[in-house]
Amino acid sequence: MKKIYTLAAAVMLGAIGAQAGQLFVVGEATQYGWSLDDAQALLSTPENDNIYTGTLYLNGEQEFKILASYEWGGTEYGAAPDASLTDGKITLASGTNDEGYGKIKVAEDGNYLITVDTESLSATIVKSVYQESKVIYSSLFMVGSATAGSWSVDNGTPMYQNPDDPCEFSAMDIELNEGTFKIANTLKGGGTWNGKYWFFRNADNENLMALDQPDDLQWSIVAPGNYNVVANTATCAISIKPADNTGIADIEAGEAPAEYFNLQGIRVENPSAGLYIVRRGGKTFKTLLK
Secondary structure, three states: OOEEEEOOHHHOOOOOOOOOOEEEEEOOOOOOOOOOOOOEEEEEEOOEEEEEEEEEEEOOOOOEEEEOOOOOOOOEEEEOOOOOOEOOEEEEEEEEOOEOOEOEOOOOOEEEEEEEEOOOOEEEEEEOOOOOOOOOOOOEEEEOOOOOOOOOHHHOEEEEEEOOEEEEEEEEEEEEOOEEEEEEOOOOOHHHOOHHHEEEEOOOOOOEEEEOOOOOOOEEEOOOEEEEEEEEOOOOEEEEEEOOOOOOOEEEOOOOOEEEEOOOOOEEOOOOOEEEEEEEOOEEEEEEEO
């Protein structure tokens, strides 16, 4: 019988996902066009910092490209010469200022899971299973005195998108200090401190987020420690709970339903051997599957 072994605090990993690389999607195919203030970030994965991923709504037969920074004049990625999106795959080329590559198009309107490999210069762009509403955010960033990056928006703690439910974002087992934080939905725009780029604590319910509200309400962390933070941009619900990583216990598989996440907080439907974060019966802990 398969067993799950929770890890003792002595062998806990450090803060998960404190930093991540970003690529930025811009173009007429996006909901914000060529605005760099609004450009959404694809986040690099902890397993491979050359691979970036995120889900966004794209307009069919409209052009877009991918930037390595949220400023013009840097490295840009697009279609390699004579390449086009075929069966969800495309060969990329890099260049600058629209030179050295072509723009990318998808055939139909919809939410697309975009994965970019900057080492092999390739990408997959496939329609998401989730099509209930337009996905306008591909990543979120926690910013504030409670976070490792303090009030630097560029050093915000990334919240990773769930590819199965792309309105859900999580930062799992992250170290938070005593202090406060709010959540930016873009990096460049967030740096302007314009309220439309921020989710704040709802004035009436701390378990809800409020976009672009007049008061700069933030969530407070009273006890320093490791936390799991999960936010949903469709329902505006947010959960901030201490991560339970203490003790060693044998838990036989099948005792209670369990949700498995990789170390970047993305849900895994069929976990194989390896290290995971498990949510079971209201508790969250790291586990090693053998």
